[in-house]
Amino acid sequence: MVWLAVTKKMAKPQIWSMCLYIFIGANSHCSTNTGAIVTSVKNFPGILRGIMIGLLTAYLGxxxxxxxxxYHAFYGNDSKSLILLMAWLPTATSFACLPVIRKHKAAQQSNEAKVFYNFIYMSLGLAAFLLIIIIIQKxxxxxxxxxxxxTSSMLLLLILPLGVVIVEEYKVWKIRNVDLVGGDPPQPLKILTQKANQKNSATLHLAEQTIQEKVSCWRSIFKPPNRGEDYTILQGIFNIDMLILFLSTDFGHGGTVAVVNNLGQIGTSLGYPAHSITTFASLISIWIYLGKVVIGVSSEFIITKLKFPRPLMLASIHLLSCIGHLLIAFNVPNGLYVASIIIGFCLGANSPLLFTIVSELFGLKYYSxxxxIGGMASPVGSYLLNVRLTGHLYDNEAKKQMAALGLTRKPGEELNCNGTECFKWSFIIxxxxxxxxxxVSLILVFRTRKFYRSDIYKKFKEEARTAETEIGMTQKVGPSDQAREG
Structure with a gap:
């Protein structure tokens, strides 16, 4: 609808209609992210969770x-067609992926970590290729x-992980066939006994869930389960850990978003040449990507090997971003080059940490x-620190400069500010x-230190072993055995 309006293929819409179209288009990615990330977390709930979230959000970066x-390959420099591309490409991709994005019940493979690292290496190759291409194009x-x-080379690198998936699926299929041909003979009695025990366990678990669900959700708001168990939506929303996490992300993440949103104006006011500012804007997605990948992998190592609370990584990222903010505030010579890298890295690192912490503390049942809800902290912080603070102080300084020069602002004229003072106090604040x-993040570190010292993935390891047993029994029981069981 936006494209039809811009190209004048339809009557000029009213303001409220245009705002509605933009609102729907700008927020539709939330559905795609939820479908991809939440489903993947439930498929890989164990020790690879942080790496997987980092990888998915890295491709988003x-x-x-x-x-x-x-866009340049399809439409050249027709800017109006960019809107059309944004309309059909994500939609077509989502429909193409519908058959495979679902919850899979599969046994854990011994080489899962190796496969994920192969994905990361391929994504690094794609990022390096894009970095080189952007520099050459400029x-x-x-x-x-x-x-x-x-673009053809880029698409080849983009679909390369599919080749890894096909190879791994073939290996799994081959191993299962070998087990069927040369494995131990079926043992119907033992298998049926194991299945009966599993059914009894599942029935007991279902009964416990039913009893819990009969208790009013309003009465259990302030009686949450242990960390790592499945919280209800209300228990998660009104939990002190969620409030701390929300405030930490709100105040820590909002500043990095303010830098990215105002990067062009910051560069202009500090006197950087136009081509440098364009390069900053072009490369910021690469730095965001690196933040997501590096933190996704390193935080998982710290959790499993060193038993450090993951919120400690969140606090460290917030403190690192302060270096970038201060480089901008005091206009250190060539500081914006370094600041753009630091801020981009920190902006990317926040997402995998936030989403992984939410999944670990509040369980996966209502993770979507x-x-x-946890992700809402980012736009709230962006509005407060970007619009209400940075934008307001920038406009005030621009008006002061116009008044000092004896100029009067014309109706609709854009305010332009030059010099260090334009963003100095904004970024000090x-x-x-x-x-x-x-x-605030350190408070969450203190509260969750015992939880992260334990084996937070123990439950999912047991579920993986159960799934492996079920798959093995399904393979070993012949059609006649399955019929007798029925």
Missing amino acids: LSAAIITQL SVHFTRTAYYWS TLYN ITAVTIFGAL
Whole structure:
């Protein structure tokens, strides 16, 4: 609808209609993210959870650079067609992926970690390719044919992980066939006994769940289960851990979003050349990608090997971003180059940490809702620190400069501010707020230290072993045995 309005293929819509179209289009990615990330977390709930979330959000970080390449290859420099691309491409991709994005009941494979690391290596190759292409495109004139070749190479790197999946599925299929041909003979009595025990256990678990569900959800709001168990939606929303996590992300994450949203104005006001500012904006998605991948992998190592609380990583990222904020506030020579890397890295690192912590503390039963509730902290922090703080102080300084020059602002004229003072106090305040967000994170570190010292994935390891047993029994029981069981 936005594309039809911009290209004047339909009557000019009213303001409220246009706002509705933009609202739907801008927020539709929440559904895609929920479907992909939540389903994947439930398929890989064990020790690979952080790596998997980091990998998925990392590809999300590369999406802007990927779509830019597709746009130039498909439509050249027709900016109106970019809106059309944003309308049909995500929709077509979502429909194509519908058959495979679902909960799978499968046994844990011994080489799962190796496969995920292969995915990460391939994504690093894609990121490096995009980085090189962006730099070349900024340096030389790229023809439409050149865009065809670069985009084709990019798509090849993008679908390369599918080859790994096919190879691994073939290996699993081959192993199962070998087990069927040369394995131990079926033992119907033993198998049926095991199945009966599993059914009894499942029935008992279902009965316990039914008893819990009969208790009013309003009465159990302030009686949550242990950390790591399945919280209800209300228990998660009104839990002190969720409040701390929300405040930490709100204050710590909002400042990094403010930098990215105002990167062009920051560069202009501090006197950086136009081509440098364009490069910052083009490469920021690469730095965001690196933050997601590095933190996704390293935080999982810290959790499993060192038993450090994951919120400690969140506090560290907040403190690291303060360096970038101060480089901008005091206009350190060439500091924006370093600041853009630090801020991009920290902005990317926040997402996998936040989403993984929510899944670990509040369980997976209602993760789709609690995941999005936790994610609400980012736009709230962005509005407060970007719009209400940074934008307000920037406009005030611009008006002061116009008044000093004896100029009068014309109706509808954009305010422009030049010099260090334009963003100095904004980012000094943002630094203070971010430090507060880090301190709030340390409260969560203290509260969850015992939880993270335990084996937080024990339940999922047991479920994986159960699934492996069921699959093995299904393979060993012949059709006649299954018929007798029926």
